[in-house]
Amino acid sequence: xxxxxxxxxxxxxxxxxxxxxxxxxxxxxxxxxxxxxxxxxxxxxxxxxxxxxxxxxxxxxxxxxxxxxxxxxxxxxxxxxxxxxxxxxxxxxxxxxxxxxxxxxxxxxxxxxxxxxxxxxxxxxxxxxxxxxxxxxxxxxxxxxxxxxxxxxxxxxxxxxxxxxxxxxxxxxxxxxxxxxxxxxxxxxxxxxxxxxxxxxxxxxxxxxxxxxxxxxxxxxxxxxxxxxxxxxxxxxxxxxxxxxxxxxxxxxxxxxxxxxxxxxxxxxxxxxxxxxxxxxxxxxxxxxxxxxxxxxxxxxxxxxxxxxxxxxxxxxxx
Amino acid sequence: xxxxxxxxxxxxxxxxxxxxxxxxxxxxxxxxxxxxxxxxxxxxxxxxxxxxxxxxxxxxxxxxxxxxxxxxxxxxxxxxxxxxxxxxxxxxxxxxxxxxxxxxxxxxxxxxxxxxxxxxxxxxxxxxxxxxxxxxxxxxxxxxxxxxxxxxxxxxxxxxxxxxxxxxxxxxxxxxxxxxxxxxxxxxxxxxxxxxxxxxxxxxxxxxxxxxxxxxxxxxxxxxxxxxxxxxxxxxxxxxxxxxxxxxxxxxxxxxxxxxxxxxxxxxxxxxxxxxxxxxxxxxxxxxxxxxxxxxxxxxxxxxxxxxxxxxxxxxxxxxxxxxxxxxxxxxxxxxxxxxxxxxxxxxxxxxxxxxxxxxxxxxxxxxxxxxxxxxxxx
Numbered sequence: 282x283x284x285x286x287x288x289x290x291x292x293x294x295x296x297x298x299x300x301x302x303x304x305x306x307x308x309x310x311x312x313x314x315x316x317x318x319x320x321x322x323x324x325x326x327x328x329x330x331x332x333x334x335x336x337x338x339x340x341x342x343x344x345x346x347x348x349x350x351x352x353x354x355x356x357x358x359x360x361x362x363x364x365x366x367x368x369x370x371x372x373x374x375x376x377x378x379x380x381x382x383x384x385x386x387x388x389x390x391x392x393x394x395x396x397x398x399x400x401x402x403x404x405x406x407x408x409x410x411x412x413x414x415x416x417x418x419x420x421x422x423x424x425x426x427x428x429x430x431x432x433x434x435x436x437x438x439x440x441x442x443x444x445x446x447x448x449x450x451x452x453x454x455x456x457x458x459x460x461x462x463x464x465x466x467x468x469x470x471x472x473x474x475x476x477x478x479x480x481x482x483x484x485x486x487x488x489x490x491x492x493x494x495x496x497x498x499x500x501x502x503x504x505x506x507x508x509x510x511x512x513x514x515x516x517x518x519x520x521x522x523x524x525x526x527x528x529x530x531x532x533x534x535x536x537x538x539x540x541x542x543x544x545x546x547x548x549x550x551x552x553x554x555x556x557x558x559x560x561x562x563x564x565x566x567x568x569x570x571x572x573x574x575x576x577x578x579x580x581x582x583x584x585x586x587x588x589x590x591x592x593x594x595x596x597x598x599x600x
Numbered sequence: 601x602x603x604x605x606x607x608x609x610x611x612x613x614x615x616x617x618x619x620x621x622x623x624x625x626x627x628x629x630x631x632x633x634x635x636x637x638x639x640x641x642x643x644x645x646x647x648x649x650x651x652x653x654x655x656x657x658x659x660x661x662x663x664x665x666x667x668x669x670x671x672x673x674x675x676x677x678x679x680x681x682x683x684x685x686x687x688x689x690x691x692x693x694x695x696x697x698x699x700x701x702x703x704x705x706x707x708x709x710x711x712x713x714x715x716x717x718x719x720x721x722x723x724x725x726x727x728x729x730x731x732x733x734x735x736x737x738x739x740x741x742x743x744x745x746x747x748x749x750x751x752x753x754x755x756x757x758x759x760x761x762x763x764x765x766x767x768x769x770x771x772x773x774x775x776x777x778x779x780x781x782x783x784x785x786x787x788x789x790x791x792x793x794x795x796x797x798x799x800x801x802x803x804x805x806x807x808x809x810x811x812x813x814x815x816x817x818x819x820x821x822x823x824x825x826x827x828x829x830x831x832x833x834x835x836x837x838x839x840x841x842x843x844x845x846x847x848x849x850x851x852x853x854x855x856x857x858x859x860x861x862x863x864x865x866x867x868x869x870x871x872x873x874x875x876x877x878x879x880x881x882x883x884x885x886x887x888x889x890x891x892x893x894x895x896x897x898x899x900x901x902x903x904x905x906x907x908x909x910x911x912x913x914x915x916x917x918x919x920x921x922x923x924x925x926x927x928x929x930x931x932x933x934x935x936x937x938x939x940x941x942x943x944x945x946x947x948x949x950x951x952x953x954x955x956x957x958x959x960x961x962x963x964x965x966x967x968x969x970x971x972x973x974x975x976x977x978x979x
Contacts, residue, residue, distance in 0.1 A: 282609075282670060284894040285902075286601055350601055486972050501977030503961070506968030513967055514912045521891030522884065528603050537884035589880035593863070593871075 284521070286354065294354050297331060301362035307567045313365035314440040318413050321365050322400075328364070329397020331355075337376045337465050343392040344375070349527040352465065353472040357523075360476025360546075360578075363570045365441040367402040367410045369473065369582065373466040374401035374418050377425050380459025387454045390416060390427075403466075404428065404447040409581075411445030418454070419447045425455040439573035440564075464535045466582040471523050471535070471542040474578040478516045478546035481553040481571050485509060489556055499556070508552045515545035533595030540588035543579040550575035603894065605674065612667070613674045619651060620682035629685045631945055633808035638722075638764040641688035645719025655693055655717045662709065663717035669897045676851035677890075683857070691761060692716045692723030696769045698840045699787070703828040712789070724762035724792065726770030726814055727837075729755060734962045736771070737781040737834065741816065743772035743788065749822040750774065750830075752790060755815055760956070762812035763801035767791050771833045778831070785833030789825040796820070806939060806948045850917045852890035858924050858946070859886035866931060878927040885920040889913075908970035911963035918953030918960060925950045 286294070304327070309320035328334065336352045338344020346352075352372060359368055371394055378391040393399035394416070401416040402408040411417050411431025419426045431445035486509060489500035499505050519541040526534035550572045554561045561568050579585065605613070629644065630637035648654035649663055657672040658664025667675065687693065697716060700709050715721040732739040741754025752772055762768060768790060775784025792799055796819035801809030828836035859882045866872070866879045892913075896906070925947040929936035938944060954960040968974045 282602060282604055282606070282894060283898050284601060284603055284891065285898045290601060482972075486974065490974060497977065498975050500968075500974040503965065503977065506972075506974050506977075507961070507964040509972055509974065510915075510964035510967035513972060514915055517912055518885075518888040518892055518916055521895050522888045524601065525603060525887070525891040528601065534887070537880075537887060540880070541884055541888060586877070589877050592880040592883055593866075593876065 284524070286350075286524075290350065290354050293351060294358055297328075297333075297355060297358040298361070300327060300331065301358060301364065304362075306362040306364055307570055310363050310365045310441045310570050314436075321413075324364060325366060325400060326397055328355075328359075328368075333359075333368075334371055334375060334397050335395040337372045338379050338391060338395040342379050342388065342395070344379070344395045347376075347379075349465070349468055349530055350524060352469055353523055353527040356469045356472030357476040357479070360473035360478075360574070361480045363441075363477070363480070363574055367400060367408075367414055369466050369469040370402040370409055370414075371400055372469050373403050373462060373582075374416065376462040376465040377403070377418065377455065377459060380462045381425065381455035381457065390454075402431070402445075404431070404445075406446070407444040408447050409445075410443055411447060412443060417445075417447050419451065420458055423457055424453055425458055427452045427454050437573075437577060439577040441570065441574070442577055461530070463582070464530055464532055467535045467539045467588070468523075468526060468530070470578055470582045471519075471526070471539040474539075474542040474546040474575065475516060475519055475523055477571050477574050477578065478512070478519075478542070478549040481546070481549045481568070481575065482509065482512050482516060484568055484571070485512075485549075485553040485556050505556055508556065512545070512549040512552050515541075515548055519545040531595070533592050536583065536588040536591035539583050540585050540592070543575075543585065546575040547579050603891075605670075609671060609674055612671050613678060616653070616675050616678040617682070619653060620678055620684060623647060623651075624682045624684045628683075631808060632686055632688050633763075633804070633810040635764060638688060641685055642719045642722060644685050645687070645689050645722075649718040654689070654719070655697070658697065658713065658717065662713040669900050670894075673851060673853070673893055673897055676853035677856060678853070680851075680853040680857035681860075688761065689716060689719055689722055691725050691765075692721075695725065695840055696723050696789070699769075699827060699836060702839055703787075703836045707824065708827065721767055722761065722765040724759045724765040724768040724812075726756040726759050726762075726768040726790075728758045730757055733758075734959045737785075739771060739773060739785075741772050742776065743774040743786045743821070743830075744818075745774070746820065749820055750786060750788065750826065752788065752796075752816045752819040752821055755813065757813045758802075758811050758956075759814050760811045762792060762799055762814060763809040765792060768814065769827075771837055774830050774833070782834040784831050785837075786830045787827045787833040787836045788821045789827065790819055790821050794819050804948065805951065806945070850913075850921075852886065852893045855886040855889055855917065855920055855924065858921070859883045862924055862928050862931075865928060869931060872931065875927050875931050878923065878930075882920070882924045882927060885916075885923070889917060889920060892916075908966050911958070911966040912971070914957060914963045915954075915960050915967070918950075921950040921953050 309324055313321040332345055333355045335344040336346045336348045338346050375394045378387045394401055399415040402411050402414040404419040408417055408431050412434040417428040417431050419428045428447035428451040430448045433446045434443040436443055489505050490498050492499050522538040522541050526538035560566050629640040632638055632641040645654055652665050655664045656667040656675045660666050729739050743750040743752050771785045774786035778784030796817040798815040800813045802811050804810040862882050925943055928943040969976055
């Protein structure tokens with residue numbers, strides 16, 4: 282056993298991190314929130330070039346997967362940089378289409394998703410960024426449909442996320458939803474949440490080291506340190522659950538990872554806000570991009586109680 | 601990245617499982633914090649040792665099997681899954697032995713380790729003092745140079761197992777003139793029935809004498825029972841502090857087994873909604889600690905060392921253990937109040953977890969300062 286990322290996986294993370302660090306993602310997120318998709322689309326293409334959307338797609342369908350560990354590696358970085366758009370949903374759409382035997386239209390869509398030509402979203406019932414996506418899938422009546430579009434884009438607390446309602450009708454792509462596909466969405470969401478939490482922690486550690494009150498950096502106060510230590514511990518113990526789940530793709534493992542990573546990210550968000558004080562409460566401060574994301578991911582693709590129910594249904598942990 | 605045990609590890613697991621199935625007592629032993637229970641647990645150590653299961657990670661020459669850390673984790677999973685008794689020799693095996701492997705002489709190892717492995721000699725710790733708990737370097741008990749050794753005087757307290765144990769190890773101030781509190785300390789081993797030693801058992805919350813005060817009045821310790829250089833005691837002790845806080849003190853197998861028991865109890869009682877989330881979190885927490893241990897073992901096997909990360913383990917397992925037991929007691933309701941209930945002693949034991957081996961507040965300071973790089977400040 283070697284339960285550590287391989288050199289290739291580390292390098293994959295490093296290259297995504299370098300690319301996203303250079304891309305000024307906070308301003309891309311802000312434009313995306315304002316309805317200007319140009320920067321977000323450009324990021325999307327570069328992520329597709331890096332292979333991110335092909336990871337859940339088997340080679341036989343034009344992808345490079347299925348590689349759940351690499352999906353987790355990639356989505357931690359996407360979360361760390363707060364990349365906007367229906368990232369999880371595009372991976373889920375690919376997993377759905379790859380998991381069933383659909384009409385030729387499905388195969389064509391799949392290769393468009395894997396290559397990054399098409400951005401997809403999935404309505405269950407709301408579809409994230411359905412007004413921006415090229416493909417709107419809907420999970421309905423036990424099957425997978427392609428809706429003719431989406432309407433009623435409503436802004437969310439995370440201003441970079443707009444939830445839409447898929448239009449009725451459309452084409453039935455798969456009569457049965459491949460159940461394993463939803464685990465990909467949970468896994469990717471968990472990874473993204475872990476990344477969000479890691480950045481919230483990093484930014485807050487930097488802030489409390491700089492911010493001086495009572496004549497000293499507030500990071501020297503034990504009350505401040507202990508909250509950050511707890512955040513670090515929560516994130517650090519969510520990480521092995523995430524990668525363990527990616528290796529087994531066992532529903533209970535994935536659910537445990539989702540619940541733990543989102544819990545850790547949300548706890549870290551609360552700590553980050555509290556320790557930044559009033560500046561952290563402003564929309565102007567970039568911290569807000571991650572603060573609101575942590576909240577949104579908590580209920581996306583498996584609310585805490587649903588994940589815990591899956592953990593309990595499966596029985597005791599592995600030996 | 602993988603979670604696959606090698607065929608050799610699986611064979612080792614099967615061998616351990618088979619042995620445990622044949623030997624683990626059908627009924628739990630009496631509490632090891634009683635005279636009768638202590639004796640029963642000591643006998644169990646001998647039974648383990650007879651087939652080389654008491655110290656699997658030690659070299660063969662001292663009674664072990666030379667198991668690497670991954671196999672040790674496997675053994676621990678099997679051990680606790682089998683419902684085997686608590687380890688009365690934990691202090692010696694988990695703390696003194698690693699110190700001897702790192703700083704002891706061959707003579708000390710040959711003399712001390714084999715009887716530790718069989719339970720013939722059970723060890724207690726002698727660290728804390730009334731004025732030196734989390735701030736251990738404030739300790740005042742003295743070691744005064746004498747002909748061929750040292751004379752120990754002072755008061756040690758919260759010495760786990762000391763009410764019934766045979767010998768103890770700890771730190772004493774050998775050079776009262778040393779410029780800094782961490783300097784001039786001597787790491788020694790001494791007998792709890794040596795002349796000059798008075799052991800006063802202390803009842804823990806449930807009244808059982810789980811620890812003791814040690815009054816020391818010119819207790820003679822020969823030079824051969826000093827570990828490392830006199831004056832270097834702090835460094836010697838610190839080199840294995842990570843062991844105490846980290847994996848070797850509390851292996852994941854223990855919590856996996858407890859979480860499994862909790863899950864079974866919850867289902868048996870009709871899966872009540874009010875503790876549902878907490879049962880799920882106990883399962884996930886135990887799995888997280890197991891997987892984290894696999895990651896740490898993977899790093900150790902590549903030559904890395906355990907540093908401040910051990911402090912994260914300590915906070916995590918101590919809080920997990922307490923949460924597990926609190927959930928079980930809440931689930932049992934009024935039935936959970938009985939002193940002889942199946943979760944009661946474990947609960948009392950778990951209550952001490954956030955305090956011993958470095959209070960969790962100290963561990964959080966370490967995480968914040970050494971892992972996050974925050975400035976040192978007033979405690």
